[in-house]
């Protein structure tokens with residue numbers, strides 16, 4: 001997830017909490033606490049933006065965008081009712097039959113196949129508290145994994161991952177994770193190269209791009225799709241800027257093996273379709289041509305970078321005998337030599353913004369294209385100039401939308417590690433002098449593992465791996481708690497992951513739906529959707545444009561509880577004195593919403609220079625409105641790296657040299673065979689140009705246009721895009737012809753790791769020998785492990801990107817495809833599992 005951003009929010013929340021610790025009790029009118037609107041329109045929000053929900057007789061009968069600023073559609077907002085009244089919902093607390101019969105010998109191999117037993121909520125709480133305590137006692141603090149990296153829901157109070165961490169920390173700590181699935185390689189390599197993670201940083205403003213860029217290169221990015229969501233809540237502005245870009249005279253070049261939604265939208269753009277995972281070679285060919293023709297900025301390289309002279313011998317082939325000529329590049333990426341040369345010259349001669357997406361770093365050696373892209377951009381010499389340089393977040397959460405000045409909402413904090421003795425909370429670990437505990441905590445603090453190594457960790461306790469200059473020893477996990485993620489679905493190589501999930505004794509999941517992850521657990525708590533509770537969120541991760549309420553629309557369904565309630569009750573069952581701390585003396589969720597709001601309002605109203613004010617909470621909450629903040633003139637003109645370029649001595653970067661590191665001594669000193677001191681082309685484990693290919697087609701599994709990962713797959717939105725009743729797979733016309741596959745056919749996609757069914761879309765809008773199967777279809781195995789719904793992670797590989805970053809390599813996978821013969825199996829992805837009578 002957006003780790004940096006989350007950390008920032010958490011820290012700012014902590015700071016503001018500290019600043020006003022005398023804010024404790026609140027009184028609410030009953031109408032605010034319980035006043036559900038029976039008929040009318042209510043403002044709410046989700047990752048996919050602010051929405052107005054229509055209620056009739058206390059039921060949600062519709063929902064639509066709060067506002068639409070762009071012609072670009074975003075259908076994700078129309079399904080609120082279906083998410084609440086969904087047949088896949090978990091209705092009651094459930095325990096897997098064999099686990100309930102004997103938690104000490106729970107037959108973990110039956111996970112996913114066992115029957116389920118409905119239990120009383122109180123009993124489920126007692127069971128989880130007891131088994132967690134038992135695990136910690138028998139196996140130590142480092143036996144509990146609760147990182148739960150994932151896309152829970154918008155809302156700063158009901159943030160299930162933070163709430164889980166708060167519970168786990170107060171009761172003794174947990175094994176956490178490093179990085180995220182989104183940008184695991186990019187965020188680590190960029191810290192070495194530019195001194196900040198880049199991937200979640202504000203970008204040169206769209207205004208600056210529209211006013212100054214002559215060329216925009218959209219490199220491995222599909223913003224028309226991915227800007228539909230944001231990690232707070234999507235603002236509409238980003239899509240509006242895409243529309244402005246389309247209407248402008250700026251030349252647009254799209255580099256992507258697939259003609260994505262973005263490729264289709266920018267119908268006049270030039271579309272270049274390299275082989276997947278070969279971007280580094282293509283960039284090297286461009287760099288070579290620029291160097292040979294003298295078309296590069298010596299001045300920029302001299303003043304703002306270090307190490308070009310160490311990279312140069314590699315570029316020219318002096319170190320390895322292979323000059324990285326456009327011809328050499330062309331043989332790898334298959335973009336013709338002339339095009340590589342012309343593109344290089346064009347972006348040197350014209351003010352160019354290179355907007356890089358994240359897919360190319362979600363690949364084997366995914367550090368290299370990022371490092372090489374920055375190296376190339378440094379040669380162009382436009383970094384820090386209006387409308388020039390590069391950006392790795394234009395496609396995400398509204399990067400480049402100018403930042404507004406106003407209130408910022410904090411949130412729940414994950415608390416410090418607590419110590420429990422004789423079923424009592426006795427204080428925080430940092431204050432308790434106990435040698436044994438200290439040792440255990442020390443172990444725990446070193447046990448954080450790169451998130452995508454989770455299956456490897458579960459299967460190989462005690463194994464040591466390299467990571468970014470450190471050594472990490474895998475802990476021995478016996479208890480997993482997941483709240484707010486689809487852990488089975490999102491991890492590469494699901495068959496390995498499923499085996500890994502048979503290893504711990506206990507797995508607990510809080511979920512709204514019977515996702516593949518819930519089905520693989522032992523204990524499942526039914527959770528409310530955001531539309532059954534009250535919360536608050538910022539809108540626009542970078543723009544901070546609004547503070548929006550997320551209003552409860554309807555009563556909690558069935559026995560669904562808020563994560564906050566579940567963890568509060570677990571605190572009660574776990575030890576005396578805990579729940580008071582967890583709930584700050586009994587605050588309700590709305591109390592926390594008010595607290596977040598009040599802290600923001602205090603900061604805003606206490607600063608007359610802002611020229612804005614926020615109303616008193618009750619008044620605001622009952623108004624059913626969001627608060628809007630305006631961008632400042634400075635932020636509208638803002639240029640990333642502008643200050644650095646103006647004065648690199650006064651405004652150095654966070655790298656050891658203070659400059660852009662084309663060569664990194666730090667990385668070179670790590671002596672890794674799979675990531676050296678500068679960017680280079682290293683063959684991925686699977687790609688189209690390899691010798692002895694294990695399969696013939698390169699599968700990319702990008703993010704879905706009509707979902708957020710696996711979210712919304714259980715709604716009728718699926719009917720609008722599914723093919724042959726499955727997830728669509730996009731196949732090139734020539735490949736399809738050779739394979740005897742027609743548009744609409746049911747196909748089997750397979751490799752040595754697994755097999756899935758999908759529905760064929762046959763088109764020229766994808767390069768030959770590449771197929772696209774979006775991530776997120778709910779994993780739906782038949783008795784032989786064939787996924788009937790089309791989840792690509794059955795086919796992807798889970799080896800690490802490199803020793804430096806250990807990120808996932810979702811986009812590095814070869815597959816075979818054939819027409820499916822026989823009787824098409826029925827889908828069961830969205831059914832409830834078997835219940836015990």
Ligand SMILES: Nc1nc2c(c(=O)[nH]1)N[C@H]1C(S)=C(S)[C@@H](COP(=O)(O)OP(=O)(O)OC[C@H]3O[C@@H](n4cnc5c(=O)[nH]c(N)nc54)[C@H](O)[C@@H]3O)O[C@H]1N2
Nearest residue numbers: 150151152153160181182484485486490510709710775810
């Ligand atoms: N092949 C392939 N795999 C990928 C990727 C790829 O590009 N290709 N991308 C990766 C990336 S970048 C990411 S971020 C991950 C995403 O992986 P996830 O974040 O795990 O995906 P989601 O489907 O959003 O899962 C969120 C789950 O949380 C549940 N949930 C929502 N709100 C709440 C709540 O309030 N409480 C609780 N308890 N649960 C809640 C939802 O019902 C849903 O099941 O996938 C990764 N996997």
Ligand SMILES: Nc1nc2c(c(=O)[nH]1)N[C@H]1C(S)=C(S)[C@@H](COP(=O)(O)OP(=O)(O)OC[C@H]3O[C@@H](n4cnc5c(=O)[nH]c(N)nc54)[C@H](O)[C@@H]3O)O[C@H]1N2
Nearest residue numbers: 182220221222226258260276277357358359702703708709
């Ligand atoms: N609608 C929607 N929006 C989302 C999400 C979602 O699930 N749905 N998820 C959100 C999250 S968590 C994330 S991390 C971001 C993801 O943002 P990104 O990682 O940037 O998005 P992807 O869709 O994985 O990939 C973008 C494009 O890269 C292309 N591509 C794949 N491999 C290569 C390659 O080797 N070279 C080149 N040049 N291109 C390649 C794909 O075909 C695709 O068109 O999106 C966010 N936004």
Ligand SMILES: [Mo]
Nearest residue numbers: 001181182183
């Ligand atoms: Mo992500």
